[in-house]
Amino acid sequence: MALLCLLTVFLHLLRLFTTVSAVGINYGTLGNNLPSPKTVAQLLQSTLIDKVKIYDTNPQILQAFSNSGIDLIVAVENSHVANISSSKSVAEDWFSARIAPFIPATSIVGIAVGNEYLAMDDDDDMDPNALIEAMQNLHEVLLSHGLDRKIKISTPHSMAVLASSFPPSASTFATTLMPIMTSIVTFLADTDSPFMVNAYPYFAYRDNPTTVPLEYALLGNSSGVHDPKGYVYTNMLDAQIDAIRSAIVSLGFGNRSIHITVSESGWPSKGEPGETAASPDNAKTYNSRLITKAQSNKGTPMKPNDKIDIFLFALFNENKKQGGSSERNFGLFNGDGSKVYDVDLSCEFCSGAKMEFGFGQGSKIVQRGPSVWCVAKPHADEKVVQGVLDFCCGPGGVDCREIDENGNCFGPNKVHAHASYAMNAYYQMHGRNYWNCDFKGSGLVTFSDPSYGTCIYSHM
Structure with a gap:
């Protein structure tokens, strides 16, 4: 009985130590007063943010997030989509220059090809087919490098790809987009990649304030909105997600599971004179509820057990962004590092939990903790x-040069020793989830540092 109790306690601690809250954020850089990428990376390690999405492949950002324990989604800018769509060799050149130099130290888990590419104006002369061709070319490159399971290819869409979004159960994609959306969804299903959507209840409320209740847009209407098929929606974001889900099903994908990721969602703290709902209080309410939703592991009325990954928009107010005032005021932080309003980003699994987090002068930097490693079980089958x-x-994408003949971890020249180093590196790359140290039952999580001499086992 004592042994069973001890095992139960250990498993509970293991879940605590190896699970980090799954909340993502968008890190835009269209400002002339923003902190350095290194400062951003260091400070985010003390928060519940474990995924960051950027809008290019800024080398300073990719370098800053190396060995941070934070996953990155990088992007192909809209202006580069056509070029990458032209051939696999062009895609290979892009990958070799923009991505390869930074992996595996920087945990890149996704490439967003374009951003709302299909919603661009006709004057931009953008061929919709170039989008899927660029996605396919980049996937072929990942396949050739053995990285297709680690790095997923997708493209973020706006809600404008729908013919209508209400009622959610009757939603379909716009007729003109049916062919390209069919190709994109087929690609996502075949590659086990997420469908990305930028969903903003704020804009729906701003444009229809007399028909959309503010509390419903702010993720808090308990009375609910009823769909003809019996689904009840207590907030607009769930309805928008299920509208996308219905549109995917309408293409004939009802029997194939397509994971949906909310690649952007947020609420501005300031807008033009007529945008009365753009306020710090409403922004705090929406984003606080959005964080809670992201951490809840719950789905939507149509798929209550399908967890939705969510990326908040955005980390900073960006003073050089085009558009109206609200476009420049979606950030949690001002460019000088001060908070726009108070949203709790503290991480219960990080040392310094509930600390006063910020980018300004005097802010603390703490690392995710505690330290934990993955090694091979001593008596595991050698062939396994x-x-x-x-x-x-x-x-798996691990850099194994340290266990090569001239590496610091070559000795002892034993399979279990070399495997322990490689297994730990893989485990750390993938966020220290307990399932990333299973390896067909041959892996073991340990709280004792397995490093020795000049052989250093990484840890986050």
């Missing part, structure tokens, strides 16, 4: 361990 070693140093 060898297979794990081959996977980690091959398709």
